[in-house]
Amino acid sequence: MNFLLSEEQLALVDSVTNLLRDKCDPLRVHKIFDALGDAQFDAELWSALCEMGVPAIIVPEENSGLGLELVDVAIVAEALGKAAAPVPLLGHSLATIAISLAGSDAQKSKWLPLLATGEALGTVAFCEGKSGWMPDEWTMAGLNLTGTKTLVPNAAEADVIIVGTADGLALVEKGSNYTTARVNSADRTRPVDTVTFDATSAELLPRGKETAAHLMDAASVLLAADSFGGAEHCVNMSVDYAKMREQYGQAIAGFQGLRYQLVAMAMATEPSRGLYWYAAHAWDAIPDKSSHAASQAKAHLTDIYLQVTRDTVEAHGGIGFTWEHDTHLYMKRAMLNWAWAGTPSRHRLRAADLAGW
Amino acid sequence: MELDFGTEFDTFREEVRAFIKGNWPPADGNLKSHENERAFVMAGVDRGYMHRSIPKAYGGSEQPSDIIKAEIIREELTKARAPAGRIPGNGLVVPVLLEWGTEEQKQKWIAPTLRGDIIWAQGFSEPNAGSDLAALRTKAELTADGSKWIINGQKIWTTHGHKATHMFCLVRTEPDAQKHAGISYLLVDIRQPGVTVRPLVQMTGQKEFSEVFFDNAETPADMLVGERGKGWNVTRSTLKHERSGIATMTWSLSMFRDLVKLAKEVERDGQPAIKNPRIREELAAIEGQLMSLTYSTYRATSHDVHGRDVGPFQTMPKVYMTDLAGRISKLARDIVENDFVDMGGERLKWIERFMISLSMSIAGGTSNIQRNIIAERSLGLPRDKSQGATP
Ligand SMILES: Cc1cc2nc3c(=O)[nH]c(=O)nc-3n(C[C@H](O)[C@H](O)[C@H](O)COP(=O)(O)OP(=O)(O)OC[C@H]3O[C@@H](n4cnc5c(N)ncnc54)[C@H](O)[C@@H]3O)c2cc1C
Numbered sequence: 001m002n003f004l005l006s007e008e009q010l011a012l013v014d015s016v017t018n019l020l021r022d023k024c025d026p027l028r029v030h031k032i033f034d035a036l037g038d039a040q041f042d043a044e045l046w047s048a049l050c051e052m053g054v055p056a057i058i059v060p061e062e063n064s065g066l067g068l069e070l071v072d073v074a075i076v077a078e079a080l081g082k083a084a085a086p087v088p089l090l091g092h093s094l095a096t097i098a099i100s101l102a103g104s105d106a107q108k109s110k111w112l113p114l115l116a117t118g119e120a121l122g123t124v125a126f127c128e129g130k131s132g133w134m135p136d137e138w139t140m141a142g143l144n145l146t147g148t149k150t151l152v153p154n155a156a157e158a159d160v161i162i163v164g165t166a167d168g169l170a171l172v173e174k175g176s177n178y179t180t181a182r183v184n185s186a187d188r189t190r191p192v193d194t195v196t197f198d199a200t201s202a203e204l205l206p207r208g209k210e211t212a213a214h215l216m217d218a219a220s221v222l223l224a225a226d227s228f229g230g231a232e233h234c235v236n237m238s239v240d241y242a243k244m245r246e247q248y249g250q251a252i253a254g255f256q257g258l259r260y261q262l263v264a265m266a267m268a269t270e271p272s273r274g275l276y277w278y279a280a281h282a283w284d285a286i287p288d289k290s291s292h293a294a295s296q297a298k299a300h301l302t303d304i305y306l307q308v309t310r311d312t313v314e315a316h317g318g319i320g321f322t323w324e325h326d327t328h329l330y331m332k333r334a335m336l337n338w339a340w341a342g343t344p345s346r347h348r349l350r351a352a353d354l355a356g357w
Numbered sequence: 358m359e360l361d362f363g364t365e366f367d368t369f370r371e372e373v374r375a376f377i378k379g380n381w382p383p384a385d386g387n388l389k390s391h392e393n394e395r396a397f398v399m400a401g402v403d404r405g406y407m408h409r410s411i412p413k414a415y416g417g418s419e420q421p422s423d424i425i426k427a428e429i430i431r432e433e434l435t436k437a438r439a440p441a442g443r444i445p446g447n448g449l450v451v452p453v454l455l456e457w458g459t460e461e462q463k464q465k466w467i468a469p470t471l472r473g474d475i476i477w478a479q480g481f482s483e484p485n486a487g488s489d490l491a492a493l494r495t496k497a498e499l500t501a502d503g504s505k506w507i508i509n510g511q512k513i514w515t516t517h518g519h520k521a522t523h524m525f526c527l528v529r530t531e532p533d534a535q536k537h538a539g540i541s542y543l544l545v546d547i548r549q550p551g552v553t554v555r556p557l558v559q560m561t562g563q564k565e566f567s568e569v570f571f572d573n574a575e576t577p578a579d580m581l582v583g584e585r586g587k588g589w590n591v592t593r594s595t596l597k598h599e600r601s602g603i604a605t606m607t608w609s610l611s612m613f614r615d616l617v618k619l620a621k622e623v624e625r626d627g628q629p630a631i632k633n634p635r636i637r638e639e640l641a642a643i644e645g646q647l648m649s650l651t652y653s654t655y656r657a658t659s660h661d662v663h664g665r666d667v668g669p670f671q672t673m674p675k676v677y678m679t680d681l682a683g684r685i686s687k688l689a690r691d692i693v694e695n696d697f698v699d700m701g702g703e704r705l706k707w708i709e710r711f712m713i714s715l716s717m718s719i720a721g722g723t724s725n726i727q728r729n730i731i732a733e734r735s736l737g738l739p740r741d742k743s744q745g746a747t748p
Contacts (some may be wrong), residue, residue, distance in 0.1 A: 001360060001361065001363070001425060001658070001659055002358065002659055002663075003358060003359070003360055003652065003656045003659040004358070004660055004663060004665065005358070006358075239736050239737070242738065251739065253738045253739055256729075256741075259738055260732075262732065262736060262738070263731045263732050263736065266669060266673075266731065266736055267673055267731070270670050270673060270735075271649040271650055271653040271670060271673060272653075273649075273653060273656070273670075274648075274649055274652030274654070274656045275645065275648045275652055277652060277656065278360075278651075278652040281360065284358075285358075286360075293648070296641070296645045299641070299642070299645055300642075300648075300649060345638060348645070349634065349637060349638060351644070351645075352631075352637045352640065352641045355641075355644070357620070357631045
């Protein structure tokens with residue numbers, strides 16, 4: 001049993017963390033968050049991550065990628081979550097996974113090298129209506145797609161959109177007949193669009209039908225990883241603040257009531273690391289457990305993340321309730337993580353079904 | 358990242374299985390006999406499967422430390438419901454003797470303890486010294502000729518006090534020294550006229566713990582473990598030997614499996630309770646918490662094996678497990694409905710668990726005291742003596 005990160009994985013996390021320290025400090029995140037007009041991702045940071053090879057992690061070697069596993073993307077997602085990094089990794093990675101698992105050779109050789117370097121931006125369009133995230137809820141069909149998909153990451157900027165349909169997964173290229181409208185989403189670090197397709201021409205991914213559920217599971221894993229990173233950061237931020245802030249002539253860290261609140265936050269967060277690791281590992285290596293683990297991780301970690309961000313605001317007092325503080329950036333990321341790919345409650349019921357209960 | 362134990366351990370597992378199969382259940386079928394249990398444990402020691410960390414000279418099997426082998430042995434013993442040679446109090450005193458005992462004490466006490474011929478009770482808590490253990494007042498005085506200690510005072514909540522033959526206890530031997538510096542660690546034969554053991558009935562109705570009164574009880578001078586006045590350090594070192602997180606995790610897994618079984622068995626509104634969405638969702642939520650504990654424990658074990666720092670998780674399993682056990686027993690309550698009040702009914706086990714899960718929040722350091730420890734050691738919050746984490 002070796003349930004730990006390898007030296008290479010630790011080195012990967014280190015290099016991403018160092019880059020983020022450099023290019024994604026809280027000031028930068030606030031700047032991106034507060035940009036006027038529609039929310040935008042941080043193009044400079046994204047291209048630095050692309051240069052480092054982040055989008056190539058999950059691309060097979062024969063398509064000019066690094067041929068690594070989801071767990072490797074997940075530990076990067078954790079680091080990005082910690083920094084609240086405004087980059088389109090989620091949609092991009094999922095589009096990449098979809099094409100590499102379900103695409104034809106021609107689709108793979110056309111798109112994967114471009115996605116690996118970041119020259120092309122990919123995204124995924126799953127949800128219909130307010131909660132139709134799961135493959136059996138996708139109603140659009142055929143090769144001329146008509147209908148609306150919601151909460152699509154960076155559809156406006158994307159060069160290729162993988163659309164979940166009743167036939168599996170379809171590929172739509174930029175320039176086809178669709179329109180996007182940026183949602184006024186709370187989380188301005190990861191913009192999302194509503195996409196309206198109108199007899200939009202699409203190609204099928206040949207193995208889309210078999211891949212759709214597995215793809216949704218990858219989404220769950222990456223959201224869980226981001227949530228862990230964010231929650232852990234919020235715990236650390238609250239602990240550090242408690243040591244520094246003084247009231248009644250002493251550091252507030254001395255008050256047992258507050259100490260127990262901090263302990264509860266850490267107790268919810270820290271042990272959940274094992275669950276997200278397991279879900280990532282199961283996606284890579286234990287096919288029969290993978291969907292169940294992914295749903296459990298998605299439900300548990302996004303639930304905890306949102307609660308921990310609430311506790312973080314409380315632990316900071318008035319300053320925590322302000323726009324200029326970091327607390328709200330994390331809470332708003334936690335809100336998107338909670339909703340995207342289905343709420344914790346829906347994932348728990350799915351896990352129960354998968355457990356055969 | 359790799360979760361299975363690796364094929365190099367397959368043969369080892371086979372050997373352990375074959376050993377258990379050949380030796381348990383015992384030939385005469387008597388699973389309760391002390392003799393049978395002892396014979397099994399002794400055979401396990403011969404094969405190097407039990408008491409692995411204890412030197413051969415003291416009756417152990419002296420094996421190189423190997424967390425994975427230890428885990429395989431534990432799994433196989435549990436599966437076969439075979440005795441593991443563990444008696445709670447005994448498991449606490451042996452590491453102390455190994456670390457602090459004189460050669461004579463080790464020779465004299467360890468082997469019979471491993472065989473189960475001596476049963477130890479832990480005499481720490483007193484009526485006025487619980488969380489604040491160092492406030493204890495039971496005193497021991499050395500006789501003028503220096504041959505024995507005379508003990509007076511009272512211990513309380515002593516688990517299995519009435520079944521034990523001996524007690525390891527903390528007593529005040531230096532009345533003039535500062536609180537923590539006046540305490541010594543003594544071994545006492547409690548089957549003597551100066552000791553009165555009065556069983557206390559727990560809220561479950563069972564007599565699992567006792568009050569123990571010392572009235573000029575005696576113990577030979579050489580029953581002092583470690584130096585006079587150093588008893589606090591002696592007990593603190595037992596923290597290092599706390600049972601592995603894996604045992605905690607296995608216990609919760611089996612309780613959860615029982616809960617799922619219960620939810621499938623009990624009918625609600627004409628179908629199994631497990632089909633009720635609220636119960637189903639809470640069951641899945643509990644499973645998510647349990648999976649977190651499980652895989653973080655595997656992570657912690659792997660980190661230990663590779664000499665990596667486990668990080669903040671280290672201090673968390675006890676409270677996490679306590680909360681989980683409470684949550685499990687509350688969902689069981691919701692499932693059994695009216696059976697929840699019937700102590701004579703078929704769901705008694707769950708009523709008992711509803712209560713026993715609470716004892717976990719008290720025994721071995723209360724949940725609040727654990728939280729104090731987490732705050733200091735895992736979160737690095739400033740030390741606060743009044744909060745009981747690190748006296
Ligand atoms: C089933 C069971 C078996 C036991 N077996 C043994 C045994 O074999 N041997 C033995 O010696 N003892 C044993 N005990 C005793 C146990 O160790 C004590 O009960 C425990 O340490 C708490 O002490 P107390 O009962 O005096 O409670 P108190 O210390 O009086 O605690 C009462 C409440 O105050 C809280 N509190 C106290 N101090 C603080 C603080 N600093 N910060 C925050 N909250 C605080 C506690 O968390 C608790 O909620 C057993 C207890 C039980 C329930």
